[in-house]
Amino acid sequence: MTSTPKASQVVTALHELSHEMALREKITTHTALVGVIGIGYVGLPLAVEKAKVGYRVVGFDRNAIRVAQVNQGSNYIRDVDDDELAKMVANERLTATTDFAGLANCDIIIICVPTPLTQNKDPDISYIRNVGGEIARRLRPGQLICLESTTYPGTTEEVLLPMFAQTGLKVGHDYFLAYSPERVDPGNKRYTTKNTNKVVGGVTATCLSVATSFYKQTILEVLALSSPKVAEMTKVFENTFRAVNIALVNEMALLCDRMGINIWEVIDAAATKPFGMMRFDPGPGVGGHCIPLDPFYLNWKARQYDFHTRFIELAGEINNSMPYFVRDKVARALNLKGLPLKGSRILMLGIAYKKDIPDWRESPALKVLELLAQAEAAVDYHDPFVPSFQDAHGRTRHSIPLTEKTLGQSDCVLITTDHSQTDWDFVVRHAPLVIDTRNATRAVRQPRDNVILL
Numbered sequence: 286m287t288s289t290p291k292a293s294q295v296v297t298a299l300h301e302l303s304h305e306m307a308l309r310e311k312i313t314t315h316t317a318l319v320g321v322i323g324i325g326y327v328g329l330p331l332a333v334e335k336a337k338v339g340y341r342v343v344g345f346d347r348n349a350i351r352v353a354q355v356n357q358g359s360n361y362i363r364d365v366d367d368d369e370l371a372k373m374v375a376n377e378r379l380t381a382t383t384d385f386a387g388l389a390n391c392d393i394i395i396i397c398v399p400t401p402l403t404q405n406k407d408p409d410i411s412y413i414r415n416v417g418g419e420i421a422r423r424l425r426p427g428q429l430i431c432l433e434s435t436t437y438p439g440t441t442e443e444v445l446l447p448m449f450a451q452t453g454l455k456v457g458h459d460y461f462l463a464y465s466p467e468r469v470d471p472g473n474k475r476y477t478t479k480n481t482n483k484v485v486g487g488v489t490a491t492c493l494s495v496a497t498s499f500y501k502q503t504i505l506e507v508l509a510l511s512s513p514k515v516a517e518m519t520k521v522f523e524n525t526f527r528a529v530n531i532a533l534v535n536e537m538a539l540l541c542d543r544m545g546i547n548i549w550e551v552i553d554a555a556a557t558k559p560f561g562m563m564r565f566d567p568g569p570g571v572g573g574h575c576i577p578l579d580p581f582y583l584n585w586k587a588r589q590y591d592f593h594t595r596f597i598e599l600a601g602e603i604n605n606s607m608p609y610f611v612r613d614k615v616a617r618a619l620n621l622k623g624l625p626l627k628g629s630r631i632l633m634l635g636i637a638y639k640k641d642i643p644d645w646r647e648s649p650a651l652k653v654l655e656l657l658a659q660a661e662a663a664v665d666y667h668d669p670f671v672p673s674f675q676d677a678h679g680r681t682r683h684s685i686p687l688t689e690k691t692l693g694q695s696d697c698v699l700i701t702t703d704h705s706q707t708d709w710d711f712v713v714r715h716a717p718l719v720i721d722t723r724n725a726t727r728a729v730r731q732p733r734d735n736v737i738l739l
């Protein structure tokens with residue numbers, strides 16, 4: 286015999302349904318107030334994308350400088366269009382603040398804070414915990430919370446969910462919680478936030494459906510997955526895939542160097558195969574906020590399951606060895622000219638971790654520079670995207686101009702980043718010796734006896 290629900294149960298169920306319905310309505314009519322916590326490389330483009338379709342967006346950040354810049358409509362992320370940002374700010378669709386009190390008013394909160402490693406290469410999820418606490422203090426019925434930071438499988442349900450559960454609110458009924466990794470590729474003109482497929486995992490079926498409906502408003506293809514864990518694993522797998530394949534091609538480069546084979550010719554040839562092959566290029570190592578860090582999130586989690594991720598360890602070992610190889614390659618080349626590394630003038634071209642972006646976080650060029658400086662070489666650098674940066678000793682270094690004189694005065698020009706705007710013909714023409722770790726000079730046709738490729 287089925288018992289009839291009590292009146293109070295019916296009222297509760299109707300309330301829960303009304304929270305969900307009200308949120309869905311705000312999502313589809315673009316009247317929801319969206320909060321983005323962390324307005325950096327990921328958060329700012331995302332905030333602009335949401336504002337462009339009509340949502341009112343508030344960026345929350347601890348960095349008062351970034352907050353002030355946004356409020357002035359001043360752009361600091363290259364992937365964001367200056368005019369679009371200025372327009373969104375002028376028409377008050379986008380504002381920013383350091384005051385987290387406003388989280389209470391947001392219908393949707395997206396978390397885009399950093400997920401670095403500790404000194405011991407363990408995940409540092411203190412940023413996620415911190416903002417989780419800020420949200421929990423203000424959580425109210427009818428809110429959707431989405432984590433977008435890259436992290437190990439389990440974070441949403443093992444870290445955020447328990448914090449929110451303490452409020453007494455019920456996930457999937459009162460509020461909604463999901464994980465959807467950001468996949469942005471800084472500097473990529475073809476794939477942007479809008480046309481890069483999005484994957485979403487919800488804590489409950491309703492969380493998934495609400496979150497998916499939200500992302501579909503601004504992203505062309507949204508794939509609903511069975512859980513946050515699957516979405517978290519998808520993201521770390523993608524970045525591990527890159528790290529491992531870059532390591533493989535780097536190992537091939539080391540072997541080719543020993544065998545006197547041109548690795549670039551090998552890669553170009555292999556890339557002509559129309560199936561079963563995907564091109565990855567070797568280089569001075571890996572950098573940025575993702576590839577050097579994210580695989581270690583998975584590695585750490587795997588250890589809790591008594592599982593050793595050997596590919597990740599090996600890839601890390603090979604990729605981390607590349608700056609040492611580059612230093613040795615410079616030393617060998619100088620040696621053939623009768624010059625020791627000590628006292629030689631080396632001009633490094635590129636500090637950014639990859640071309641056409643200003644991001645130098647974890648850049649392998651930093652390590653190369655440090656190793657050369659340790660060997661007492663006199664190192665300068667030029668990078669049109671990085672006018673200055675702090676080296677390993679906290680010393681501020683400034684980019685020097687790329688001129689006939691600076692090239693000619695160096696004993697060796699070391700190409701560490703292949704920015705598109707650099708005139709490589711000019712570099713090869715005026716430098717006495719060029720070590721090219723990116724094959725940036727591939728199009729230089731003039732006599733190039735002074736060029737040594739990785």
Ligand SMILES: NC(=O)c1ccc[n+]([C@@H]2O[C@H](COP(=O)([O-])OP(=O)(O)OC[C@H]3O[C@@H](n4cnc5c(N)ncnc54)[C@H](O)[C@@H]3O)[C@@H](O)[C@H]2O)c1
Nearest residue numbers: 323324325326327346347348397398399400434435467469
């Ligand atoms: N940069 C990328 O290419 C990329 C791509 C995909 C995913 N991700 C992931 O996205 C996340 C964010 O990366 P990012 O590159 O945008 O980092 P970022 O450093 O550019 O931006 C993070 C922002 O969060 C702010 N912040 C830090 N702690 C905060 C706090 N407690 N409260 C509010 N704001 C806080 C910082 O001031 C900064 O502005 C990371 O998990 C990263 O792995 C990055």
